[in-house]
Amino acid sequence: MTRTLAIVLALIIAALGWQSWRLNNARHTIESQGTALEVKAQELSKKNSQLIGLYILTETNSREQMRLYAAAEQTTILLRNRQHRIEDLKRENEDLRRWADTPLPADIIRLRARPALAGGAAYRQWLSQSDAVQPEPVSAAH
Template sequence: MTRALAVILALVLALMGWQSWRLNNAGHTIAKQAEALKNNKQELAKKNSQLISLSILTETNSRAQTQLYAAAEETSALLRSRQRRIEELKRENEDLRRWADTPLPADIIRLRDRPAIAGGAAYREWLSKSDAVPPGQVSAAQ
């Protein structure tokens, strides 16, 4: 009987040890999952703030784009009005019609044909490539 009791006691101790080991492993798993959950929450908060920033930026860009389209429409309307006024004036005044029909001077045409310049370096490069002014004649001092 003592032998059976000793075997049962050994089995109970083995089961308790095995259960304790499982409980310890479960505790470690829970701790790892809690840490992962904490990291995921931090990442989610970071991504959420980025999305909010992008949303604000998109809204701002949309408003600015709408304003630009409105300004472009207004400019286009003013240009059309100006063109109509010029045509009306040309029909009314013979001198103005002759003046409007004369071609622009060559220097003005050349100025209008220059490329788009972005920055000082591009301007200096364009100047160095364009028609240079010939140096003036220096007369010897008498």
């Protein structure tokens, strides 16, 4: 019976050792998963902050776009009113009508005929290709 008791005791000790080993592995797994969860939470917080920043930027852009559309509409209305006022004045005043019907000077026509430019590089290229004003000759006498 002692032998049976020793075998049962050995089995119980082996079972407890095995359970202790499993619990230790489970604890290590839980700790590593907890660490991974904290890292993921920090990444999620960072992404959430970025999304909030993008939302604020989008809202700001939308408001500014609406403001620009309203300003463009207001400008169009003012331009239309100005054109109507000019037409009314031309009908009222003969001198103004003659002045408005005279052709523009060649330099003004050339300025109005320039192409639409997109940026500084295009402007510099246009300037270098156009007929630039020649510099005055430098006199030799000082």
